[in-house]
Every structure is written in C-alpha cells, then in structure tokens.
Amino acid sequence: QKEVEQNSGPLSVPEGAIASLNCTYSDRVSQSFFWYRQYSGKSPELIMSIYSNGDKEDGRFTAQLNKASQYVSLLIRDSQPSDSATYLCAARLRGGAGNMLTFGGGTRLMVKP
Amino acid sequence: NAGVMQNPRHLVRRRGQEARLRCSPMKGHSHVYWYRQLPEEGLKFMVYLQKENIIDESGMPKERFSAEFPKEGPSILRIQQVVRGDSAAYFCASSPRHTQANYGYTFGSGTRLTVV
Numbered sequence: 001q002k003e004v005e006q007n008s009g010p011l012s013v014p015e016g017a018i019a020s021l022n023c024t025y026s027d028r029v030s031q032s033f034f035w036y037r038q039y040s041g042k043s044p045e046l047i048m049s050i051y052s053n054g055d056k057e058d059g060r061f062t063a064q065l066n067k068a069s070q071y072v073s074l075l076i077r078d079s080q081p082s083d084s085a086t087y088l089c090a091a092r093l094r095g096g097a098g099n100m101l102t103f104g105g106g107t108r109l110m111v112k113p
Numbered sequence: 114n115a116g117v118m119q120n121p122r123h124l125v126r127r128r129g130q131e132a133r134l135r136c137s138p139m140k141g142h143s144h145v146y147w148y149r150q151l152p153e154e155g156l157k158f159m160v161y162l163q164k165e166n167i168i169d170e171s172g173m174p175k176e177r178f179s180a181e182f183p184k185e186g187p188s189i190l191r192i193q194q195v196v197r198g199d200s201a202a203y204f205c206a207s208s209p210r211h212t213q214a215n216y217g218y219t220f221g222s223g224t225r226l227t228v229v
Contacts, residue, residue, distance in 0.1 A: 006155075034217040043204055043223045044156065049215040088155060090217070099208040099218060100146060100169060105155035 001026045004091050006104035015113050019076040023089030023104055026070070033072045034101065035063060036088040044088055048074070079111040115140065117207050117221035118187075125227045132192040132199070134224045138207030144168075145188040146218065147180060150202045159203075162188055163210070195228045202226075 006023050013019045023033075032051045036044035050056045050063040050072065064073040072091075076083055089104040118137040126132050138145050147159040158172040162182040173180065177195075182188040192199055202225050206218040 032215055036217075043220040046217045046219060049217045051215050090156075099144065099212050099216060100158060100161050101218070102158060103148075103156040 002104075003028050003093060003102045004089055004104040006087075006089050006107045008105055009108040010110050011107055012110045012112060013079050015079060015081060015111055017079050017111075019079045019083065019109055019111065021074040021076075021087050021089075021107050021109065022071060023073070024071045025091055028093055029091040029102070030094045031065075031067065032092045033063070033065060034090040035061075035074045036090060036103075038086045038088060038106070040085075047087075076109075079109075081111050081113050084109055084111045116219055117205055119203075119205050119221035119224050121224060122222060123225050123227070125229060126195045127229055128196060129194050132195050132226055132228075134190040134192075134203050134205075134226070135187040136190070136205030136207075136221060137187040138205075139219070141209060142207035143210050144208045145182050146206045146208075147188070147190050148204045148206070148220075150204065150223075152201070156204065159190070192226075195226075197228045200226055200228045 003026050034049045035047045037047050038044040048063045050065045053067050056063045060077045062075040086106040086108045088106045090101040120135050145162050148156040150156050160173050160180045161169040177193045179191045202223045204223045205221045208218045
C-alpha cells in the first residue's frame with residue numbers, strides 16, 4: 001500500500017455544490033496532513049494543514065481527519081469554477097527526516113458553471 | 114520578502130546534454146527539498162538537503178542525478194546525459210531548521226524541463 005492514496009478523478013461537481021475530496025493513508029505516515037491545490041502548469045499551493053482528529057475550517061474549506069479509519073478529507077463549500085484544479089494530499093512519514101512530505105497522486109476537481 | 118526562487122522557469126535540453134536547476138530558499142531557511150512531477154502524476158520526493166549536507170536522497174535515481182546545497186549560493190539539482198524520460202516539472206521547497214508538526218512548506222514556481 002502506498003503511504004498516501006487518492007482517487008485520481010476527475011471529480012465533477014456543479015457550481016455552488018460541496019466538493020468532497022478524500023485521501024487515505026498507511027501506518028507509515030505520521031499524524032500531520034496537508035492539502036495543496038495545483039492549477040495546471042503551476043506549482044502546488046498550500047491550502048490547509050490538520051493534525052488533530054476532527055474538523056478544521058478555513059473559509060469555504062474544511063479539512064477532516066479520522067485517525068481510526070486513516071483518512072483525511074477536504075470539503076469545499078459553494079464550489080466555484082475557479083476551484084477547478086488538482087488537489088494534492090500530503091503527509092509526513094513516521095521517523096522521516098526533517099520536514100519531508102510524501103504526496104498522493106492528486107484528485108482533479110472540475111466545477112461546472 | 115521573496116519566496117522560494119527557482120530558475121530557469123523553462124529549460125530545453127537535447128538528449129545527452131546536462132541540465133542544471135537552481136533553487137534559492139526563502140530567507141532564513143536552511144533546508145531544501147526537491148520534488149519531481151511527471152506529466153499527469155503527483156509529486157515524488159527526490160532529495161532533502163541542508164547547507165553542505167545531504168540529509169535524505171532516497172528518491173534520487175541512482176545514476177545521472179546529483180544535488181548540492183553549498184554554504185553560499187542556491188541549491189543545484191544536476192541531471193547529466195538527459196533522456197526524454199527526464200522531461201518533467203521539478204519543484205523545490207524550503208523550511209527553517211526547526212518546524213512545528215503542522216508546518217507545510219511553500220514551493221517555488223518550478224522548472225519545467227523538456228528533453229528533445
């Protein structure tokens with residue numbers, strides 16, 4: 001099993017809907033998780049981090065961490081066409097050196113007007 | 114307050130040539146991370162360096178690839194005798210020496226290498 005796994009998508013949602021992006025992780029991963037957004041041809045941009053069980057909200061974004069089930073989610077409320085991008089889930093490995101992150105393959109989100 | 118700076122933004126090399134990619138970390142950051150992203154794929158860790166020292170190079174291909182972060186100047190990722198499969202986007206990130214568990218680093222704009 002890969003350390004961090006994501007469904008590649010594309011996930012298509014209508015404008016104004018809630019987009020739900022999921023990520024599962026293995027035991028080799030520590031408890032710090034990150035969501036990055038990457039527009040086509042651009043570099044990844046950090047959206048949120050979470051390391052406590054439960055929900056963390058920031059504007060239209062909510063990150064959810066469920067340690068018992070080993071998954072982390074990103075919810076985007078009131079999705080806009082400008083949210084169309086690839087969303088990368090990342091985590092720090094247990095015993096990993098320094099601040100090194102391991103990434104999932106990313107989920108492509110398409111928000112249709 | 115400049116972020117992570119990478120250059121060049123685009124690099125075209127013929128097969129067999131050498132490619133040199135540069136990364137200047139954010140001010141005050143002493144650790145640098147290089148990642149590679151193949152077309153339509155996620156980010157793959159390559160190497161983690163601090164000044165004058167390689168901390169983890171477990172993601173680096175065994176041949177043709179090397180990285181350094183000298184005491185002065187940017188970090189350099191060097192690819193010798195490039196092949197078409199090296200065509201990818203190469204991203205660099207940096208961090209301070211000590212960070213909190215929820216520290217997520219910022220990436221530079223990347224170098225897009227095309228091997229023709």
